[in-house]
Amino acid sequence: MATIKDVARLAGVSVATVSRVINKTDFVNPETAGQVLKAIEQLQYEPNAVARGLAGKKMGIIALILPDILNPFFPALARGVEDVAHKKGLTVILGNSDDLGLKESSYIKVLKKKYVDGFIIASNTIREEDVEALRKERIPIVLLDRGLNTASCAVIRSNNREGAKIGVQHLIEQGCQRIAHIYGPQEFITARERLLGYEEIAKGLSGYSPSLMVSGNFDIEGGRKAVEQLLTRHPDVDGIFAGNDLMGVGALKALHERGIRVPEEVKVCGFDGIGLTEITEPELTTVAQPIYEMGKLAARILLDEIESGIRENSIIELDVTLIPRKSTQ
Amino acid sequence: MATIKDVARLAGVSVATVSRVINKTDFVNPETAGQVLKAIEQLQYEPNAVARGLAGKKMGIIALILPDILNPFFPALARGVEDVAHKKGLTVILGNSDDLGLKESSYIKVLKKKYVDGFIIASNTIREEDVEALRKERIPIVLLDRGLNTASCAVIRSNNREGAKIGVQHLIEQGCQRIAHIYGPQEFITARERLLGYEEIAKGLSGYSPSLMVSGNFDIEGGRKAVEQLLTRHPDVDGIFAGNDLMGVGALKALHERGIRVPEEVKVCGFDGIGLTEITEPELTTVAQPIYEMGKLAARILLDEIESGIRENSIIELDVTLIPRKSTQ
DNA sequence: GTATTAAATGTAACCGTTTACATGAAAAAC
DNA sequence: GTTTTTCATGTAAACGGTTACATTTAATAC
Numbered sequence: 001m002a003t004i005k006d007v008a009r010l011a012g013v014s015v016a017t018v019s020r021v022i023n024k025t026d027f028v029n030p031e032t033a034g035q036v037l038k039a040i041e042q043l044q045y046e047p048n049a050v051a052r053g054l055a056g057k058k059m060g061i062i063a064l065i066l067p068d069i070l071n072p073f074f075p076a077l078a079r080g081v082e083d084v085a086h087k088k089g090l091t092v093i094l095g096n097s098d099d100l101g102l103k104e105s106s107y108i109k110v111l112k113k114k115y116v117d118g119f120i121i122a123s124n125t126i127r128e129e130d131v132e133a134l135r136k137e138r139i140p141i142v143l144l145d146r147g148l149n150t151a152s153c154a155v156i157r158s159n160n161r162e163g164a165k166i167g168v169q170h171l172i173e174q175g176c177q178r179i180a181h182i183y184g185p186q187e188f189i190t191a192r193e194r195l196l197g198y199e200e201i202a203k204g205l206s207g208y209s210p211s212l213m214v215s216g217n218f219d220i221e222g223g224r225k226a227v228e229q230l231l232t233r234h235p236d237v238d239g240i241f242a243g244n245d246l247m248g249v250g251a252l253k254a255l256h257e258r259g260i261r262v263p264e265e266v267k268v269c270g271f272d273g274i275g276l277t278e279i280t281e282p283e284l285t286t287v288a289q290p291i292y293e294m295g296k297l298a299a300r301i302l303l304d305e306i307e308s309g310i311r312e313n314s315i316i317e318l319d320v321t322l323i324p325r326k327s328t329q
Numbered sequence: 330m331a332t333i334k335d336v337a338r339l340a341g342v343s344v345a346t347v348s349r350v351i352n353k354t355d356f357v358n359p360e361t362a363g364q365v366l367k368a369i370e371q372l373q374y375e376p377n378a379v380a381r382g383l384a385g386k387k388m389g390i391i392a393l394i395l396p397d398i399l400n401p402f403f404p405a406l407a408r409g410v411e412d413v414a415h416k417k418g419l420t421v422i423l424g425n426s427d428d429l430g431l432k433e434s435s436y437i438k439v440l441k442k443k444y445v446d447g448f449i450i451a452s453n454t455i456r457e458e459d460v461e462a463l464r465k466e467r468i469p470i471v472l473l474d475r476g477l478n479t480a481s482c483a484v485i486r487s488n489n490r491e492g493a494k495i496g497v498q499h500l501i502e503q504g505c506q507r508i509a510h511i512y513g514p515q516e517f518i519t520a521r522e523r524l525l526g527y528e529e530i531a532k533g534l535s536g537y538s539p540s541l542m543v544s545g546n547f548d549i550e551g552g553r554k555a556v557e558q559l560l561t562r563h564p565d566v567d568g569i570f571a572g573n574d575l576m577g578v579g580a581l582k583a584l585h586e587r588g589i590r591v592p593e594e595v596k597v598c599g600f601d602g603i604g605l606t607e608i609t610e611p612e613l614t615t616v617a618q619p620i621y622e623m624g625k626l627a628a629r630i631l632l633d634e635i636e637s638g639i640r641e642n643s644i645i646e647l648d649v650t651l652i653p654r655k656s657t658q
Numbered sequence: 659g660t661a662t663t664a665a666a667t668g669t670a671a672c673c674g675t676t677t678a679c680a681t682g683a684a685a686a687a688c
Numbered sequence: 689g690t691t692t693t694t695c696a697t698g699t700a701a702a703c704g705g706t707t708a709c710a711t712t713t714a715a716t717a718c
Contacts, residue, residue: 003704015705017667028666029667047705050704057673059443069408095411107420114388342698344675345698346698348677384675
């Protein structure tokens with residue numbers, strides 16, 4: 001592969017001039033520039049990204065660290081990030097943290113050494129110190145789904161509490177009186193917020209009882225078990241608001257196993273809006289986050305910060321939308 | 330951040346010696362090495378990966394290019410690749426090609442400039458020339474699901490034809506007589522092989538007819554439409570072998586809409602073994618590929634080639650396994 | 659007509675490693 | 689007691705760019 005020196009030689013100029021032409025970083029006599037461009041064309045020259053990276057401390061790579069790409073929530077996010085990055089000529093490094101602080105830190109450490117331009121981290125467990133360390137080194141970072149106590153960097157999330165209220169409200173409108181909630185791990189702010197949203201509305205119902213809230217671990221199996229537990233406590237539930245779609249699916253499964261008809265006897269609403277909700281039987285009503293858009297937005301904000309160098313601290317809360325389907329009609 | 334020069338200074342040796350200690354690339358007096366190690370520790374020194382990359386033409390990054398991470402087949406693959414890479418201290422760059430040759434080439438071009446150590450490409454459309462170009466520059470590459478005509482690099486895939494035979498055989502064993510096949514785009518070798526496998530077995534059935542084969546585009550909607558078409562042609566089908574799980578899901582949906590009971594009236598079998606198959610109602614019998622394992626294997630082979638420098642040309646065909654579920658019992 | 663400024667380009671240091679080659683000291687060979 | 693090896697380390701040239709600063713020439717000011 002040709003190097004900048006080859007181009008300089010062929011064009012009869014110095015490497016500095018070639019660099020100037022390539023990067024449009026300084027004025028170059030149009031005639032000279034023409035020579036350089038011709039040489040570049042002739043040699044099929046392409047600047048080496050690593051050399052550039054070494055000189056400029058930026059490799060044109062953004063790091064996307066998320067809990068687990070196998071969790072159906074994250075592919076859409078990743079795709080959103082990648083689409084924006086790709087359009088701007090950047091590439092994306094993907095890391096699965098399994099929500100393990102240690103793994104996260106290790107990714108950050110390794111990737112800093114690779115001069116990634118910035119980080120997008122979807123994490124419920126990231127430590128404050130990690131964010132601070134990045135901030136100190138002026139490495140841009142955008143967080144997804146992280147608590148607002150930390151406004152030391154841009155945070156993108158959806159309006160979880162409002163979403164929960166919308167979901168519960170919908171169940172009420174569909175005629176439910178005894179509405180249960182399956183909540184996710186309370187370390188996760190998203191799970192906490194949704195629980196609060198549920199409580200806020202459900203508390204006002206005549207059939208309300210705190211024991212209508214059961215824990216479900218954010219996965220299918222958790223949702224199933226939660227419903228089994230719930231049914232022994234409250235055989236008379238007529239609505240279930242699941243803290244995410246996976247638990248919603250689990251709920252549907254458990255109900256189906258027990259021969260309880262959805263939506264006739266019990267209505268179920270999920271949260272997230274992942275693709276799965278369209279293939280259950282019945283299809284699952286859900287409070288949908290704009291997942292793909294969140295990924296795109298995160299990438300855009302990060303790229304802005306990378307380009308401008310000015311730190312973005314805002315917390316952006318995106319609206320969710322109810323998608324009514326068979327499971328509640 | 331401390332550099333190798335700082336370490337050299339503090340330890341009172343040359344940078345070459347430090348480099349030797351770090352990389353164990355040459356003998357160093359244990360006492361000197363001790364000094365160096367102490368200095369490294371004291372300065373919290375970590376070698377800069379980009380400088381290393383520039384010097385060694387390897388960034389410790391592997392590129393994973395796949396059609397679309399949103400397609401539920403691929404997250405498991407990506408996770409397999411990433412897990413192996415991470416264990417060896419490498420990172421993974423993810424690219425979505427949308428099965429567009431142009432996008433693929435563009436990724437390859439960009440990533441070569443970033444000195445990625447190697448490529449894993451899951452593609453049905455990759456061009457021979459792209460592979461050759463990489464081979465020529467001695468950049469390791471592993472292909473997933475690509476035709477055997479090209480044995481100029483390692484290829485990993487599962488035994489699609491055999492899998493199809495197993496699936497159809499299973500339907501027969503469950504008592505089906507008129508078994509239809511929904512096939513994927515015939516540009517894809519996987520789709521062709523599965524079709525061939527189906528034909529091989531189905532041809533022998535008394536109720537066989539070529540019009541039992543309908544095209545379905547490898548997605549849910551395609552599967553649904555295919556079944557609608559199929560039912561007008563052959564209202565008496567009693568078994569459907571879908572070329573992949575997504576079309577299998579579509580088939581279930583179409584049948585459900587028409588009030589045709591699965592498995593009582595029609596049995597359905599999919600192919601791939603993605604997670605979706607466990608949440609349909611009824612759960613979908615499928616011929617499962619070891620997706621996660623394929624990802625791991627691809628990464629392992631690639632890493633071997635990267636380390637050893639010796640070119641791997643084998644075609645590895647992995648076994649598939651039938652997972653019998655409600656949709657065929 | 660000299661001083662000042664602007665325009666265009668070159669020189670060389672720097673980014674942080676690796677590594678071929680050179681060097682010097684000590685050990686082995688004769 | 690030289691000569692040859694071996695061992696341990698240093699020197700400096702890559703790797704392939706960017707960029708601060710210097711330099712040269714032409715244009716403008718006075």
